[in-house]
Amino acid sequence: MHLIDTNVNRTNPNDVKWGVTKDDPDLLPMTVADMDIATPAFIRDAMQNLINQKVLGYVIPSTTLYDAFIHWQKVYHGVSLTREQLILIPSVAVGLSFVLRYLTDVGDGVIVMSPYYPPYQTLIKSNQRQFIDFPLIQRDGQYVIDFKRLEQRMDTSKAKAILVCNPHNPGGRVWTNTELQRIHELANERGMLVIADEIHDDTVYSDNQPVSMLSDLMGEDAASQTVLLKSATKAFNLAGVKTAFLATKNTQILGKLKQAATAEAIEEVNTFGLVATRTAYEQGESWLKEVNAYLEGNRDFAYQYLREHIPMIRPMYPEGTYLMWLDFMAYGFSDQELDAKLRSLGHIALNPGIDYGKAGSGFMRLNFAVDRNVLKDALHRLESFDKAVKAN
Template identity: 75%
Template sequence: MIDTNVNRRHGNNVKWAVTKDDDQLLPMTVADMDIATPQFIREAIQRVLDKKVLGYTMPSTGFYDAIIHWQKQHHDVSLKRDQLIILPSIAVGLSFVIRHLTQVDDGIIVMSPYYPPYKQLVVDNHRQFVEFPLVQREGQYVIDFKRLDQVMANSQVKAIIVCNPHNPGGCVWTTTELQRIQDLASEHDVLVLADEIHDDVTFSDNLPVSMMSDMMGEGVSSQTVLLKSATKAFNLAGLKCAFLAVKDPQLLATLKQAAAAEAIEEVNTLGLVATRTAYEKGAEWLKEVNAYLEENRNLAYEYLREEVPMIRPMYPEGTYLMWLDFMAYGLTDNELDEKLRNLGHICLNPGIEYGKTGSGFMRLNFAVDRSVLKDALHRLKHFDQSVRKK
């Protein structure tokens, strides 16, 4: 059922655009998959196309029901239709929430390293970007809660973005960690913006818990906005459909009014169909894809540890992203990027773009055909041998 036979070299694909200048370069970058969007979704889209008209369409009851059912069944999140706001994307949704639930000059905490657009969404909306470094312990990131408490205690700070599973670190925050974030947020009156776009990509050794899970208790609802879409797990990023969920009546009223004012819910018709179909029919397909990705993860992690020990991978508990520590080579970020391209013929996402804590790191996307992953790993070994020879 999984189809990895995709050629994305042509067209304006973001990931593969680098090969226009150098067709020997293998990009392992942008967080979408070189795995075909499932056939049952493409067929559902085709049925819409077969009706020959792509005019205005309303989100169906089935669309909302599919989200509600999926979130309850897979993430233990109980939602009602009127607690949902449809969005074109998570990025648009974050900007929207920041603009309507915080004020100019408010501080927004972002754990570093971070998904790079977070910074722009905060700064370009004239909020203060409060970079909060994650701490490495035994090769994994942990949250320094004492420090978080101090940072939240600053009266300027009004919100925190919590990315779970974490891009780029691949960490799945534990229930205890999520609860502690919520406790501090409650104590300091800080809004929690939970970006859970990666939470359907799950591996057998780590299941992410949602910030809005019923298990987190009633209290979290009053200060949490959940942002989510089917795009990462089902490879639908180009279709522009996401949603946010908010339970607190006051926050909900503010966001509903703002959504009407901005017509933010007017999303792509095909995105509505794809999202509904993913959640209605996608569970089995996703299980298979996740098992494939888990094998890819294990293969890449073990290969690097055994064959290229100077590259130290962080173990991805979730996501199809692997965060690689290249510090042992003693290269600057520019040198590292250049040598990976010129000696390894591989293109990774430079860690420095993910914040101060990202210096010396690179991010690798392993959602590709296994043969491509093996090729990428061999290129990393070749890079390693070439750099050490010099």
């Protein structure tokens, strides 16, 4: 019996991804990073059990929630944590803003590798910190870090922190142990804070296992300047439950953040999120295995299809995440034209790469966490776009 269910209908006008179809019912959105795959039944059942208790009053986060997360991080990510090292947060975005406000000062620089998840820029700038863009370079069709330039950028910018997204959204890279160690070394030498966004690290394929910035492999020194942000929401399709974790092994940082957490009552997260997150980490192993195998099939299918049938669209091969970064530069369109033409000629909406910083110009991001037939439809729409452009 299959555990995953790809038969979902999201045509709700308030749905961030599918809401666009209220203005254009023919448009196929392959955008926002959640899945068109049902949130697992065992998680929905656990939430239903809570409803069945008839009272949704105050609750204390259960010890089993912390135990489940600690166990998950140890078994799947080689990260040893204690309950004292954890702070509950409503989301990774809220956690990032919280960390910036309490661990850096107004005017401090924060290095972000570009292209980047767009809210990074918004959160850093609106907290009056300097957004320091560090473009990744492409080698053999994948993003890599030019460490010489990173070192220079750290020195010239005097940045106080570096944000590391692993696996990388939108490029799909799973940074290697060596790359992460090098980032740690450079940051450590300069007393920089490392903010690790590992929200996508449970969406992994047979050819790659992400290493956490807080992994035991990294050693104590490396881990000591790191704050980890993560949740069950990407892998288990729970974005709406708004529950995540912040973890750090640095006692000084922890002390500051715990005090700040009390001041802001930041740990007062949603009861449904507590239940959903605990259930995901307690019972999620088989479901996750199945969904990741399905997503891996989607990834391989889309990658092959694009290479064989639409070679002017050049995909990056995602090592992790359910996001594929597509290079449309061969068509020679401006970013605005490209988005408009994909919609008008292909009836498909992708996330415009330019939203991910200048380094994303000419790219589009495709979310392949959908039923295989929907993915085929999306690829056919891209083919129609390609043919229509060539016919003009």
